[in-house]
Amino acid sequence: METTKINSWNEWDTLKHVIVGRADGTMVQAPEPGVVRDWPEDGFPKGTYGPLPEEMVHIANEQLDNLVRILEGRGIRVDRPEVLDFSQSVSTPDWTHESMFGCMPPRDVLITLGNEVLEATMSYRSRWFEYLCYRPLLQRYFHEDPDMRWEAAPKPRLTEASYRPGFWDEFEHMTYEQRLERGKRFDLLLTEEEPLFDAADIMRFGKDLFVQPSMVTNRSGIKWLRKHLPNHRVHEFIFEDDYPLHIDATWIPLRPGLVLHCGKRKADPELVKFFHLNDWEIVEAVTPRRTNGPLPPLCFCSEWLAINLLSIDEKTICLEASEEAQAEQLSGLGFEIIPVPFWDVAPFGGGLHCATVDLYREGTMQDYFPRRYGRF
Ligand code: ABU
Numbered sequence: 001m002e003t004t005k006i007n008s009w010n011e012w013d014t015l016k017h018v019i020v021g022r023a024d025g026t027m028v029q030a031p032e033p034g035v036v037r038d039w040p041e042d043g044f045p046k047g048t049y050g051p052l053p054e055e056m057v058h059i060a061n062e063q064l065d066n067l068v069r070i071l072e073g074r075g076i077r078v079d080r081p082e083v084l085d086f087s088q089s090v091s092t093p094d095w096t097h098e099s100m101f102g103c104m105p106p107r108d109v110l111i112t113l114g115n116e117v118l119e120a121t122m123s124y125r126s127r128w129f130e131y132l133c134y135r136p137l138l139q140r141y142f143h144e145d146p147d148m149r150w151e152a153a154p155k156p157r158l159t160e161a162s163y164r165p166g167f168w169d170e171f172e173h174m175t176y177e178q179r180l181e182r183g184k185r186f187d188l189l190l191t192e193e194e195p196l197f198d199a200a201d202i203m204r205f206g207k208d209l210f211v212q213p214s215m216v217t218n219r220s221g222i223k224w225l226r227k228h229l230p231n232h233r234v235h236e237f238i239f240e241d242d243y244p245l246h247i248d249a250t251w252i253p254l255r256p257g258l259v260l261h262c263g264k265r266k267a268d269p270e271l272v273k274f275f276h277l278n279d280w281e282i283v284e285a286v287t288p289r290r291t292n293g294p295l296p297p298l299c300f301c302s303e304w305l306a307i308n309l310l311s312i313d314e315k316t317i318c319l320e321a322s323e324e325a326q327a328e329q330l331s332g333l334g335f336e337i338i339p340v341p342f343w344d345v346a347p348f349g350g351g352l353h354c355a356t357v358d359l360y361r362e363g364t365m366q367d368y369f370p371r372r373y374g375r376f
Contacts, residue, residue: 002077004144006359008112010204011253013363014313017077019106019137020068021355023060023348024083026052026102028298029126033163034189034216042297049099051087052298052347059344060104064355067318067340074312079359081106081133090129094159097125103133105349106357107248108216110134111199113209113229114365116149117141120199121156123190123216128158141359153224154195161193179242186238190218197221200246200354205253206366208233210271212251214244233369235376239265248353249304255314256368258333260285262304274376278369283333286325290343298347301354305343308351312338318352 004017028037030049038046051057068078086100101124109130111118117138119131131152142150156162167189171179182188190196201217202225203210209232211222219236226234239250244265251267252260259275261267263284275282288306295303306326310318319327321339330337342352349355369376 004141004148006112006115006117006141006145006148007363008204008358008361009114009363009365010206010361011358012255012311012314013361015071015076015311015358015361017079017358017360018071019079019081019110019134019357019359020064020071021102021104021106021349022080022083023052023057023064023102023104023345025086026057026104026348027086027099027126028052029101029124030098032097032125033160034124034158035126036168037300039298044298056298056344056347060348063340063342063345064104067342067352067355070318070338070340071312076312077360079137082136084129084133090125092128092157094157095125097128099126100129101126102348103130104345105200105354106134107354108198108200108246108349110357111202111204112357112359113204113232115145115147116151117359118199118228119152121153121194121196121221122198123156123158123162123196123218125158128155151228153197153221153228156194156196159193162191162196163189164191176242180240183241183244184238186213186219188213188244189215192218192220195220195224197225198246200248200350203247203251203253206368207231208235208367208369210235210237210247210251212237212239212244212247214246216245231365235271237268237271239267241265243302245301246350246354249302249306249308249351252307252309252353254311254317254330254333254335256366257281258283260307260330262307264304270374270376274369274373277371277373280368283329286329289323289325296343296347301346301350305346305351305354308353310352310356320351 290303
């Protein structure tokens with residue numbers, strides 16, 4: 001039996017153990033208060049739902065399996081989730097929903113914080129039971145690692161009270177600028193009825209965690225994280241974004257003192273000052289190759305998946321293979337780039353960071369922000 005040790009504090013220490021998701025069975029989920037899909041040109045007009053085409057699943061799984069081979073070739077242990085029947089309807093005492101979603105993006109569901117693996121609340125009904133895909137692994141880690149802490153945030157009720165009434169009708173008719181304005185005020189979909197968050201809205205920098213409120217994370221979720229993690233500093237901040245959804249294509253730490261930023265999503269000036277005060281350099285990522293499209297069909301992520309990267313250590317980065325300008329920029333910053341073809345995985349929920357959850361990275365909790373500033 002392999003020895004299991006859960007330990008990961010940041011995004012760049014040397015990686016030794018990781019989960020990689022699977023594309024099998026992924027659904028365009030049934031419409032629900034948390035999300036509404038409308039892809040008439042790709043066979044899923046508003047109100048319809050169903051499995052992604054087999055051919056797309058096959059290609060995405062080839063790319064995921066190739067990532068697994070690359071990681072294993074570097075001596076990294078890789079585990080995979082259990083696929084469920086995501087076409088089944090699911091119920092709690094409060095609601096029934098016609099479908100689940102999938103298990104490609106483990107990053108949305110799980111986060112490792114030192115020796116703790118935390119299951120996020122999630123905010124879509126279709127993703128309420130997604131943690132079950134990871135339970136066989138988590139149970140195993142729990143039994144194998146005497147020091148592992150296994151935690152689950154309070155399961156949300158996700159009644160109508162968790163969503164702003166009429167949001168989607170308003171949102172559909174808003175201009176880009178109006179959406180930015182709503183985003184700046186965090187006047188978005190979720191109410192503060194109960195704590196809600198996706199793990200992918202949290203970015204780990206050792207003792208400091210940076211969390212953005214988004215379409216899937218509310219302030220109560222961040223408050224819950226702050227109460228749950230008294231040994232961390234949990235910072236909340238907003239980027240200018242018309243559809244904020246996960247921080248991992250916006251603000252990406254590459255090594256101590258260097259963060260990559262999607263400049264289109266302007267950062268809070270206070271956040272920038274805080275980083276500079278602590279001697280962090282902020283580099284604006286180059287324009288992604290798919291900025292003027294096209295994105296793959298049924299893709300709900302943005303072209304900024306170009307920087308949704310996976311660090312193997314503080315000198316080595318797995319990066320989408322076709323993003324050559326991005327590779328050049330990162331090489332210029334001193335990184336070795338491992339090109340990984342991955343765009344066909346995007347319709348299943350994201351890029352290389354989304355598709356993975358690191359469970360063991362060498363290293364300990366460090367304080368990379370010894371100087372305080374303003375509310376940070
Ligand atoms: N889950 C990452 C998505 C980020 C983006 O679409 O920009």
